[in-house]
Structure formats: C-alpha cells, structure tokens
Amino acid sequence: xxxxxxxxxxxxxxxxxxxxxVVESRVKLRRxxxxxxxxxxxxxxxxxxxxxxxxxxxxxxxxCGAGGxxxxxxxxxxxxxxxxxxxxxxxxxxxDIPREEQSPQQAERDxxxxxxxxxxxxxxxxxxxxxxxxxxxxKDKAVQYLQQRGLxxxxxxxxxxxYAPPGWDNLLQHFSSQKDVANLLExxxxxxxxxxxxxxxxxxxxxxxxxxxxxxxxxxxxxxxVLGDDKPKYLNSPExxxxxxxRELYGLxxxxxxxxxxxxxxxxxxxxxxVGLAQNGITWLxxxxxxxxxxxx
Ligand SMILES: [Zn+2]
Numbered sequence: 001x002x003x004x005x006x007x008x009x010x011x012x013x014x015x016x017x018x019x020x021x022v023v024e025s026r027v028k029l030r031r032x033x034x035x036x037x038x039x040x041x042x043x044x045x046x047x048x049x050x051x052x053x054x055x056x057x058x059x060x061x062x063x064c065g066a067g068g069x070x071x072x073x074x075x076x077x078x079x080x081x082x083x084x085x086x087x088x089x090x091x092x093x094x095x096d097i098p099r100e101e102q103s104p105q106q107a108e109r110d111x112x113x114x115x116x117x118x119x120x121x122x123x124x125x126x127x128x129x130x131x132x133x134x135x136x137x138x139k140d141k142a143v144q145y146l147q148q149r150g151l152x153x154x155x156x157x158x159x160x161x162x163y164a165p166p167g168w169d170n171l172l173q174h175f176s177s178q179k180d181v182a183n184l185l186e187x188x189x190x191x192x193x194x195x196x197x198x199x200x201x202x203x204x205x206x207x208x209x210x211x212x213x214x215x216x217x218x219x220x221x222x223x224x225x226v227l228g229d230d231k232p233k234y235l236n237s238p239e240x241x242x243x244x245x246x247r248e249l250y251g252l253x254x255x256x257x258x259x260x261x262x263x264x265x266x267x268x269x270x271x272x273x274x275v276g277l278a279q280n281g282i283t284w285l286x287x288x289x290x291x292x293x294x295x296x297x
Contacts, residue, residue: 004100005086010071013086017093019057019070026077041077042066079215079256113241116188119175120211120219120242123190126174127162127209127222139163142208145227149272155279159210159254164224166206189221189237204235210271212236212243213253223250223271234270250274 020036023029029036029052040050040061049063060067066076074085090097102110131142142163146156164170171190175181182200185191191200207224214220221237237243249267251274258278266282268274 004102005083005097006100009098010086013089013093013095014057014069014071016095017070017089018054019059019073020052020054022070022089022092023052023059023073040064040066084216109241112187115184116240116242117218117220119181119184119188119190120221122175123171123185123188123222124160124162124209124211124219126171127164127211128160129162130165130170131156131161131163139165141227145208149276150279151275152279155275159251159275159278160213160219161275162209162211164202164204164207164209168201168205171202171204172200187240189240189243203237207235210250210275212248212250214242214248215253215256217253217257220248225271251278254278 020029023038024036027038027041027050029038030048032051034053034055036052036054037048038050038052039045039048040063042050042061043064043066045063050059050061050066052059057069058067059069059073068076070089071082071085074080074088075082078085078088080088087097130139146161151161171185172182175185178184182191182193186193186200190203192203193200204222204224207226210223210225211219212221212223221240221243223237224235226233236245239245250271254274255278266277268277
C-alpha cells in the first residue's frame with residue numbers, strides 16, 4: 001500500500017458514494033420514511049433496530065449502538081483496516097486513490113511486501129500441487145495422513161492445504177527461473193540461509209502445509225505439521241514484513257467466509273483442530289492463534 005491517502009479524497013469519496021448502496025448489498029433493508037431499517041448485522045436481534053440515513057450518510061443501531069459512515073461500516077462488517085475500506089469504496093465508485101508522496105524507503109518497503117505476497121501465493125499453489133498431482137510415495141503418505149485424520153478433499157481445498165515434499169530445495173527449484181529469488185524467499189520466511197556454506201535451503205520439508213491468510217484472504221505465512229512424530233510437530237513462518245504473529249489468527253479468514261456474524265471465537269491448539277472442527281460444521285468459532293497458546297487461558 002503506497003503513501004498516505006489525502007483527506008480531501010476521503011471526503012470527496014464519501015460525498016460521491018451512497019451509504020445505502022454499500023449497506024444494502026450486505027444487509028437486507030426496508031424503507032421506513034426517510035430512512036432504511038433492517039436487522040443489525042452487528043448483534044443478534046429479531047426486530048430491526050438498525051437504521052441507515054441517506055440524508056446524513058450514516059448508519060446507527062439502537063440495539064447495540066454501532067454507528068458510523070460508509071467507511072466505518074465496511075471496516076466493521078468486512079473487518080477491514082481503514083485504508084482497505086477506503087480502497088473498497090474507491091473501487092465501488094470507480095476512482096483511483098491518489099497517494100501523498102512517500103519516502104523512497106516506504107516505497108521500497110511496499111514493493112517488497114507486494115513481492116513477498118506474490119511469492120507466498122505461488123508457494124501455496126506449489127504445495128497444493130504437490131499434494132494433488134505429484135505421483136510419488138511421499139505424496140501418497142501425505143494424502144493418507146490427511147485421510148486418516150478424517151479430512152475430506154473439499155475441506156482441504158477450502159483451507160488450501162498443501163504438502164512440502166522431503167528434500168532441501170524443492171521450493172527453491174520451483175522458483176529457480178526467477179531472479180534473485182533465494183533472497184526474496186528468505187525475506188518471506190520460506191528459506192533459510194546457511195551462513196557457513198553460503199547456501200539457502202527450504203524451511204519446510206516433508207510437512208503438511210497450512211497457509212495462514214489475512215483478512216483479505218492473502219497468504220501471508222505458513223504453518224507446517226510433520227506427518228509422524230518428528231519434532232517440532234508444528235513449524236511456523238518467522239516474523240516477516242507480511243506476518244506479525246501477534247496480530248494473526250489461523251482460520252479467521254475461513255471462519256468469516258462461512259459466517260459473517262462471528263461473535264464467538266474458540267482458540268484451539270493445532271491447525272488440524274481448526275480444519276477438523278470446520279469440517280464438522282463448527283466454523284463459527286474455530287481458530288488457532290498463530291502463536292503458541294497462552295499458558296494461563
Ligand atoms: Zn446492533
């Protein structure tokens with residue numbers, strides 16, 4: 001994301017769009033006088049106390065007190081950060097966001113994050129392909145493991161589960177045609193640099209791969225689980241420009257995909273728990289922190 005979004009643009013955007021359109025595509029509304037009303041998406045209710053005022057370009061719920069403008073609604077409803085909500089509105093309005101000038105360092109950082117997101121997405125596709133197509137004994141082992149754990153192909157695909165085959169450089173080889181890719185993969189947390197030998201090697205080897213996705217569904221990191229009893233049982237991506245462990249919950253994106261009104265969360269211990277519960281219909285609360293579970297809760 002580049003540069004600050006100028007305030008004049010935000011004001012202009014809010015004047016240009018109609019909050020009723022934004023809300024109506026997500027919440028069923030009925031006209032009542034000058035306003036619209038409907039069932040509040042932010043709390044459970046049977047009679048509508050949620051109102052949208054086209055005059056004021058504002059929404060308000062008399063039941064739970066939620067209220068704000070179109071940006072606030074998108075942030076709340078779609079769980080977006082402010083700039084993402086502005087981006088979404090700009091997209092609806094069909095306008096480009098002007099950016100205030102950014103420092104060269106900031107531009108460089110943005111560029112790197114974009115590159116990493118793209119690499120992580122390609123890595124995820126590679127791992128999924130390894131699980132699906134590779135015709136080897138090791139791949140059969142991975143499929144068998146998932147089947148033993150009772151996972152269906154459908155749930156594995158929903159969670160984009162993949163497989164990192166055994167070996168030191170499968171991922172590196174996969175990307176070998178891309179320039180300077182080892183360093184980029186290292187920054188993305190996917191390969192490790194051996195200082196002594198000055199060589200890179202794959203971080204994830206012979207593991208079931210769980211992509212960790214952000215609220216926009218972008219792969220930002222991975223968790224890898226061993227097939228047998230090797231240690232460590234789970235291996236996570238390190239902190240990177242895209243992955244801040246304390247801010248992410250594995251499974252939150254998927255949970256929100258299947259239930260918009262997520263008002264409870266259950267933190268479970270392993271990736272397999274999240275996926276297994278989701279398969280059994282417990283999508284509304286199955287989450288796992290991407291950090292080790294806190295010991296006192
Ligand atoms: Zn409400």
